[in-house]
Amino acid sequence: APSTEPIARPAPVVTAEAAPAPVVQPAPVAPAAQPAPPAPVRRPATIVVQNNQTLADIAKQWGNSVPAIMMENNLVTDQVKPGTKLKLPPAGRK
Secondary structure (H helix, E strand, O other): OOOOOOOOOOOOOOOOOOOOOOOOOOOOOOOOOOOOOOOOOOOOOEEEOOOOOOHHHHHHHHOOOHHHHHHHOOOOOOOOOOOOEEEOOOOOOO
16 A cells, blocks of 8 residues: 655755855954043142142152252252242152
8 A cells, every 4th residue: 555644855955156155244242342542630839738648749740859858949858838839840840
């Protein structure tokens, strides 16, 4: 008796050459959000000494040396009191 079941056929084989490769567009890359560079700090002519601030701190902050700041302000000691106004020598004077 002939079988009534359908004959199973293998699925067609598709090779890479026969099927066109899908075109993949790279996703647009948004530039990373960069924080704005800090605004340059203008060099003041005079500064006021803050609490717990030394001449070494001031010299390092403004690109000078302690002796240069002492000479500019006619100081005989490197001890300064908070609230003292100091003139800054030109930048780079060591």
